[in-house]
Structures are given as C-alpha cells and as structure tokens.
Amino acid sequence: xxxxxxxxxxxxxxxxxxxxxxxxxxxxxxxxxxxxxxxxxxxxxxxxxxxxxxxxxxxxxxxxxxxxxxxxxxxxxxxxxxxxxxxxxxxxxxxxxxxxxxxxxxxxxxxxxxxxxxxxxxxxxxxxxxxxxxxxxxxxxxxxxxxxxxxxxxxxxxxxxxxxxxxxxxxxxxxxxxxxxxxxxxxxxxxxxxxxxxxxxxxxxxxxxxxxxxxxxxxxxxxxxxxxxxxxxxxxxxxxxxxxxxxxxxxxxxxxxxxxxxxxxxxxxxxxxxxxxxxxxxxxxxxxx
Numbered sequence: 396x397x398x399x400x401x402x403x404x405x406x407x408x409x410x411x412x413x414x415x416x417x418x419x420x421x422x423x424x425x426x427x428x429x430x431x432x433x434x435x436x437x438x439x440x441x442x443x444x445x446x447x448x449x450x451x452x453x454x455x456x457x458x459x460x461x462x463x464x465x466x467x468x469x470x471x472x473x474x475x476x477x478x479x480x481x482x483x484x485x486x487x488x489x490x491x492x493x494x495x496x497x498x499x500x501x502x503x504x505x506x507x508x509x510x511x512x513x514x515x516x517x518x519x520x521x522x523x524x525x526x527x528x529x530x531x532x533x534x535x536x537x538x539x540x541x542x543x544x545x546x547x548x549x550x551x552x553x554x555x556x557x558x559x560x561x562x563x564x565x566x567x568x569x570x571x572x573x574x575x576x577x578x579x580x581x582x583x584x585x586x587x588x589x590x591x592x593x594x595x596x597x598x599x600x601x602x603x604x605x606x607x608x609x610x611x612x613x614x615x616x617x618x619x620x621x622x623x624x625x626x627x628x629x630x631x632x633x634x635x636x637x638x639x640x641x642x643x644x645x646x647x648x649x650x651x652x653x654x655x656x657x658x659x660x661x662x663x664x665x666x667x668x669x670x671x672x673x674x675x676x677x678x679x680x681x682x683x684x
Contacts, residue, residue, distance in 0.1 A: 402427065405456050412455065419444060419452045423464070428613035431469040432587065435461055469613075498629055499638050505627035506639035510646055516606075516622045520647055521654040523604050523622070524554065527578040533559040533566060534582040535591050541608060541640040542582040548648035552655060553662035559594075566594040573598050583609045583616045584628050584635040595619040608643055610635070 402424045409420055419442055423430050430438060439446045446461075453464040510517065524530055530549050534542030539560050549556035559569045567590060573579055579598045583591055592615040599605050599619040607620035610628045617623055624647070626639035652659040670676055 408456055415444075416452055416455065418442075419448065420456060423452065423456070427468050431465055432611075432613045432615060435465075495632075498631065499636060502627040502629055502636050502639040503642050506625075506642050509625045509627075510643065513624065516624065517647065517650060519622055520606055520624075521651045523578050523606070524549070524651055525655060527576060527604070528555065528574060529577045530554060530556045531559055531570075531573050531577060531579045532556060532582070533570075533579060533591065533594060535561060535566070535588040537635055537637065538582040538584045538591075538640075540637055541644050542580070544641065544644050545580060545582070545648070548644065548651075551662065551666050552648070552652055552659055553665075561590070566590050567597055570594040570597050573601075573603055575601070575603065578604045578606065580606045580608065581616050581620065582640060583607060583614055584626075584637075584640065585610060585614075586634070587615050592616050592619070608640055610639075 405420075405424055409417055412420060422442060435446050435449055439449055442449075450461045453461040456464065458464040458467065532542040532546040532549070534540070542560070543558055546556045546558040557572075559566055570579070579595065581591060581595050595605055595607075595616050596619045599621075604622075605620040606622035606624070607614070607616045608624045608626060609616060610626055611617075612623065612625065624643050626643050628635040628637070628639050630636035652663065655662070
C-alpha cells in the first residue's frame with residue numbers, strides 16, 4: 396500500500412471525530428513527512444496541543460500509539476522514495492553474503508538513479524564549489540564519514556575546505572564562522588540530529604548556500620538546503636549503509652575535478668607527486684593516485 400492509499404484509509408475514520416480532534420487528524424494526514432520525521436514535541440508545539448492529545452488521535456486513527464503512526468508513515472514514505480528501504484535478509488537464506496551484496500547493489504543503483512535524475516543540482520554543486528571562498532563539510536556520527544571524505548577530496552583539488560564535527564564547539568557555534576561567499580554541505584543519514592538541522596538553518600538564514608546528502612526528502616535538513624542529493628542507505632544489520640553516500644561523494648567530486656579543467660588537473664598532478672616519496676611508498680609495486 397502506498398502513502399496515498401494509507402492516508403485514504405485513515406480518512407475514512409474521521410467522520411465522527413469532534414472538531415478539535417479532526418483538525419489534528421487532518422494535519423497528521425496532510426503532513427506525512429513532518430509527522431514521520433519530526434518529534435512528537437515539535438508537532439505538539441506546532442499544533443498547540445499536548446503530546447497526550449496526539450497519542451489519543453493516533454489511537455483513534457487505528458494505531459497502537461503515536462510511535463506506531465510515525466513508524467508506519469516513515470516506512471511507507473521511505474519505500475516510496477527509496478524502493479529498497481524495506482529490503483532485509485530472509486531468515487531462511489542459504490547465502491547471507493550474496494543477499495547482502497544484492498542489497499548494497501540496490502543502494503548503488505538507486506543512488507545512481509537519483510543522481511542521473513538530478514543533473515541540474517550536480518551542475519549547481521560544481522559551480523558553487525568553484526565559486527566559494529571556503530567549503531564547509533558537516534556530519535555527525537556515521538554521517539561524519541562521507542563528510543570527511545568530501546573534505547579530503549576538496550583539499551586534494553586545492554579548494555579550501557573545513558570539516559565540521561562535534562568537538563569542543565557545537566556545530567551551531569562552528570556554523571557562525573561560515574562566510575557569505577562560502578558553501579555548507581551537510582551529510583545526514585538517519586537518525587537525524589537536531590543540532591545538525593539547527594546549524595543548517597542558521598547558515599541558510601544568512602543567505603549562504605547549503606547542499607545536503609541525505610536519504611530522503613523528508614529529512615529535516617532538506618528544508619534548509621537548496622541542492623539535494625538523495626542516497627539509498629538500506630542496511631539490514633547496521634543502522635545505515637555508507638555505500639550510497641560514498642558513491643555520491645565520489646561522483647560529485649569526480650565531476651567537479653573535470654569541471655575545474657586545467658586547475659583541477661594541476662591540483663591532482665601536484666597530489667600525485669607525493670607518491671614519489673620513497674620514504675613512504677614502494678615504487679616497485681607501481682604508483683597510482
């Protein structure tokens with residue numbers, strides 16, 4: 396059942412609701428992404444109702460509670476955007492390695508499909524990166540890995556980049572240093588982090604370019620980014636797979652290197668020169684960068 400059919404089924408339960416309850420229920424049904432990915436406190440504050448009221452409405456709609464409503468909507472939304480999001484390893488599979496390879500292959504295929512459908516944002520990404528004074532790369536937890544690789548790739552291309560990770564300063568504190576002609580790239584795989592969203596919101600409010608690499612249009616950070624790159628991250632054994640996000644980083648920075656022309660070629664040639672240092676590498680085994 397797709398999200399529209401799910402919402403239609405729930406609407407059939409609204410006829411006998413009191414006015415206030417109906418208003419809350421209709422908001423829930425008309426704002427599936429917000430309900431699925433925002434906290435119960437955020438939704439309660441937006442509607443000026445108590446959290447207990449939201450729980451009651453969810454139960455009246457046929458769910459065991461508000462958490463059950465969120466899980467159901469999230470599952471349907473992700474299935475709609477990322478078709479492999481419901482994939483799992485069957486309990487009776489005879490070849491676990493093959494099944495994991497199949498799921499990861501689907502992650503790459505779907506990320507590839509999203510990139511090819513989003514070529515205009517790929518172009519804007521490259522133009523923004525080349526035009527920026529500094530490029531800030533932000534991630535939290537597992538999402539800091541693709542953010543760090545982005546930072547590394549930009550440095551290799553001779554572009555000034557800054558890696559933002561939680562440390563002695565919060566991300567919102569670090570975001571204050573982002574300048575008017577800079578660019579912020581946010582890597583954000585679930586679970587979504589409030590501080591990451593707040594840092595992106597603060598940056599966007601000052602008119603600074605924000606791009607996001609995330610798994611769904613419903614991710615909170617998407618509200619504040621003008622360039623979106625959606626990646627498949629289905630992983631039946633770990634929280635999120637990094638295959639899709641790393642694939643996306645590789646494609647984006649490879650296109651950028653090509654778009655930089657002679658400047659990009661010169662930067663990579665300079666990087667390659669480091670391979671001739673025989674204190675580090677074994678030349679006899681072949682050098683490749």
